Amino acid sequence: MNELAKVAADSVGAAQCVDIRKFADGMFNKAFLMLMDDGQEVVAKVPNPNAGRAHYTTASEVATMDFARRVLDTPAPRVYAWNSNAQSHSVRAEYIIMEKAQGIQKRWLSISFSHYGGLYYAKDMKSSPVSHYVQDGVVIKKSEFALGPATGRDWHDAGRADLDIRRGPWSSLSQYLRSIGERETKATQILDPPKQIALFCGLKLYQPDRKEKLTALGQYQKIVDAILPGNKTIRGPYLWHDDLHDDNIFVDPNNPGKITAIIDWQSCHVSPLFNHNADPAFLDWDGLEPENLDLTPKPDLSRLSSEEKSAALRDYAHVNVFIAWRKLMQAKNPDLFEVTEFQKTASYGLLFLAHRMFEYGEAHFQSLLVDLKDTWPTLTAITGQSEGNYGRTVADKGFIDHERYDACKAALEEMKEQLIEQLAETEEERAEYERYWPFD
Structure with a gap:
């Protein structure tokens, strides 16, 4: 040092x-x-x-x-x-x-x-x-x-x-x-x-x-x-920066609309435009792809609790900011918008999965290949319950605050026991699930 x-x-x-x-x-x-x-x-x-x-x-x-x-x-x-x-x-x-x-x-x-x-x-x-x-x-x-x-x-x-x-x-x-x-x-x-x-x-x-x-x-x-x-x-x-989240973008404190620095260019490399992230992470939208570019109507809040109202309004704001971004992209940057359209297709899914086939993806790849046959002439339950029970225990990329480490570890251990309890019918199966559990 x-x-x-x-x-x-x-x-x-x-x-x-x-x-x-x-x-x-x-x-x-x-x-x-x-x-x-x-x-x-x-x-x-x-x-x-x-x-x-x-x-x-x-x-x-x-x-x-x-x-x-x-x-x-x-x-x-x-x-x-x-x-x-x-x-x-x-x-x-x-x-x-x-x-x-x-x-x-x-x-x-x-x-x-x-x-x-x-x-x-x-x-x-x-x-x-x-x-x-x-x-x-x-x-x-x-x-x-x-x-x-x-x-x-x-x-x-x-x-x-x-x-x-x-x-x-x-x-x-x-x-x-x-x-x-x-x-x-x-x-x-x-x-x-x-x-x-x-x-x-x-x-x-x-x-x-x-x-x-x-x-x-x-x-x-x-x-x-x-x-x-x-x-x-x-x-x-x-060349593209594919990780434009809040921590990587600095703005002028006296003029927040002015970007003064973009950091973390490590491992950025020149690759096909369709491989890059057209939507910056700071948009903070991790929901489903909107079916179209029509703004989502304001939700009915009349029967919701104050906590539910806050969550509904937050989702309403996030999705409409995301849609507005896409509409702006379509008007000002049509080639980049075309990237987002291609990334919805089975063809892109196959290209994407091939990049990580060594780790996972062969079953999904075969499924997409079957889906692709319908469009070939045009070519040139448990996980849901877990998020409902535990929410977003771990932040993006697996980072957690030091003070939350023990709580998150305990929540994952509880989730592990529930999953194995539902799936394992013998001690041999239980041992197999224990071996594959990714968080120990």
Whole structure:
């Protein structure tokens, strides 16, 4: 830590760091606010081992932030110093020293790329870069930026980082998507099955099946080119920030309508526009997709309790803000709106599930494949009870406050006992459900 503080001080021309404060832990990084003797403040960020591939994740994040700030005109933090080779310096860890945030999508669509993959500085690529980007219709070939290996989480998680596979860049969408299928096939063939965290498994429930996964992936390779969207723009390679929640967006306190910084560009990479999140997370809508863009009428509150009224009004506001956002997108950014329409289709569901087939999805994939046959000519109970009983015990991404940890753990244990009581008929079955329970 002392060496990291020295690097931070040197990066902004300060004599020394006089105070260090740790930010709340994230899933993939540790971050520290460092105060210098001359009053300057910087943020030091150190990736956790699960953040991604050594060197590539940090190198790509720094280049992506610089590209976003200087080329996309997006207020990403300025980087003062960084190093992606942990063994080459006294800190002995990869790090990024960046400015503290004080406090567009149309612009992001103005730039597309020749290849799919991770964004880097050209000097950090071992081989001669051949990629380029297109800005407002102008091809930019002589650039300090280049496309290299993909840095998305799906290229690293559950042991995938160690696979000997093609990681990009790819010059065509077909190459990119087929490489995903090859990656999941190889992971399924040679890696130990990962612990299930998205699904509860057991004898009478879903159980991962290696043979079924490989069958589904074989089917994916046969149909992938046929299920792509017809809109050429949404098939194109674009850089996007897919995690625009409140903690990643900073605004001017004196002018809340002005965004001063967008942070957390780690693992952002250039991929098909239809793979990106068109709806920013800060909209806070996790309900069903609206059937149309008509605003929802105000609910009848006459027979509701005060608590029920508050919940109904909150849902009413959230869904209508979401619909208004979609209407604005349709009018101002029709290609992005087309992404949301494609993401409702079985074709997109098949493409989406293929990205994580090693972990889960083969049963749902087969189901969507059956549904797809009806539209082929046009192509180019327990979980509900649990949420009712326990509510949103765990927040998004599994984060909980320290003071709620014991209560949440107890609630999950109670839920586990109820589920096993309903499902297990023998001691053998009970032991099997215990083995698959994801939260111990």
